[in-house]
Amino acid sequence: MLRRTPSLVQQVKMHLKQRIRAAEFADGRFPPEADLARELGVSRNTLRDALSQLEAEGVIFRRQGAGTFVSQAGLMVKTRLEEIIPYETLIRQHGYNPTVKLLSVRQEPVEPEIKAGLEAENLSDLLVIKKLFLAGDTPVIFSITYLPPHLITRPYTPDDIRGPIYRFLPRFCQQEFAYYLTEIVPVDAPPWLADTLQLPSHRTVLLAFDETGYNQDDRPVVRARSYFRHDLIRLRLVRRLAV
Amino acid sequence: MLRRTPSLVQQVKMHLKQRIRAAEFADGRFPPEADLARELGVSRNTLRDALSQLEAEGVIFRRQGAGTFVSQAGLMVKTRLEEIIPYETLIRQHGYNPTVKLLSVRQEPVEPEIKAGLEAENLSDLLVIKKLFLAGDTPVIFSITYLPPHLITRPYTPDDIRGPIYRFLPRFCQQEFAYYLTEIVPVDAPPWLADTLQLPSHRTVLLAFDETGYNQDDRPVVRARSYFRHDLIRLRLVRRLAV
DNA sequence: CAGTGGTCTAGACCACGGG
DNA sequence: CCGTGGTCTAGACCACTGG
Secondary structure, X not given: OOOOOOOHHHHHHHHHHHHHHOOOOOOOEXXXXXXXXXXXXXXXXXXXXXXXXXXXXXXXXEEOOOEEEEOOHHHHOOOOOOEEOOHHHHHHHOOOOEXXXXXXXXXXXXXXXXXXXXXXXXXXXXXXXXXXXXEOOEEXXXXXXXXXXXXXXXXXXXXXXXXXXXXXXHHHOOOOEEEEEEEEEEXXXXXXXXXXXOOOOOOOEEEEEEEEEXXXXXOEEEEEEEEEOOOOOOOEEEEEXXX | OOOOOOOHHHXXXXXXXXXXXXXXXXXXXXXXXXXXXXXXXXXXXXXXXXXXXXXXXXXXXXXXXXXXXXXXXXXXXXXXOOEEOOHHHHHHHOOOOEEEEEEEEEEEEOOHHHHHHOOOXXXXXXXXXXXXXXXXXXXXXXXXXXEOHHHOOOOOOHHHHHOOHHHHHHHHOOOOEEEEEEEEEEEEOOHHHHHHOOXXXXXXXXXXXXXXXXXXXXXXXXXXXXXXXXXXXXXXXXXXXXX
């Protein structure tokens, strides 16, 4: 997997974010698009693509006829739900030091409902991966991942499992990961979960992600359930009016 | 508020959605971009803008060198979290008949935390709006909205309040609504809420949206908290890898 | 009115895949 | 290889705001 040069749009995005972090636009105002494009040596279209993405992320906002401005609220958003990021990064963005504990990797029977979502009703067992993510010393995320074992085409070690499953798939399953279809569910933690996450007794309500991962052929290849200590890990997103 | 012609991109989007609904692409395959653009009489750029949006919504997926395809999973997604839609529409998308009950509209003191988020610490009271949304006969969403009363510049009737607050703002407050910054929170329903939503005694865990609405000048103008019966209203979204 | 962002076009070239 | 989608450009015109 070689990295190719990030697209111009990506580079412009990163460049502008950098300048925002450096508080270069002290009054919160961007230069006109034409000037900025010329300065960066890209077409206005390319610059505008980057600006549109930054606006969708809540970093800036634009007003026709008026200008482009740095958004104050956008700076508060630690997480953008519609983007998949490693849980370690998520924890780091919240200001903690992340650790992963690989609790278990086993092939075992699972509920029919899980298998159905993977179009794997005929399989008896799935590969079940359990992980615990710590923020400092505090467990904050617990995840269970289900993978049909027949997808795996190369031998792997536990270390290969420690990272996100969407990194594992292309490397060991000849599957390109495309997207998660995620359902957000509130959960009253059962004792085993409260135990695993070392929840204080008065805090048993958690946020959970119920995810189905699809490959680039739009076939479901993996399912996962993740539980979050929402009091420590905040899930925020920017919502806009549908057109 | 006059409607202007929807942009070409919007029109193309709607047109393609329509053709997908009509199952016109039986094998799930789109024509090549160049052909489709010519057929629709738009430039390839315009067509591609529409396709990109449809892809982001999970309706289609594209593979370089291979083609553009209708996504199966995308058809299952009833809700896209990053888009604001009226709760009535949300309920209808779930196959129920929606009703709104305006429970109360009162000016009253609120917690300092709410006022702080609205930069209204110096106000003693805010306008507090409580609504209940039914799916058929079943209460499924309860919402509380907080609005600084001094924003209102025109007299209004209760009927003007029944709709979404982001429609009220431009009409009665001379404020253009821009976006919500939303935090997703799991909640163990207190008795008053379980009562309002007529929850079965074993179902007290709810999903809540904690929202701050911003105007086009990026100033907070409204706060809202909505509680969802997640067993009846599913909140799903498509998540993609961050670039 | 001048200056800003919003929309749309035609055309070029690149990267990837197996119709 | 050819055909697909991916990227980028230069330029035109429109819509809106009050620098």
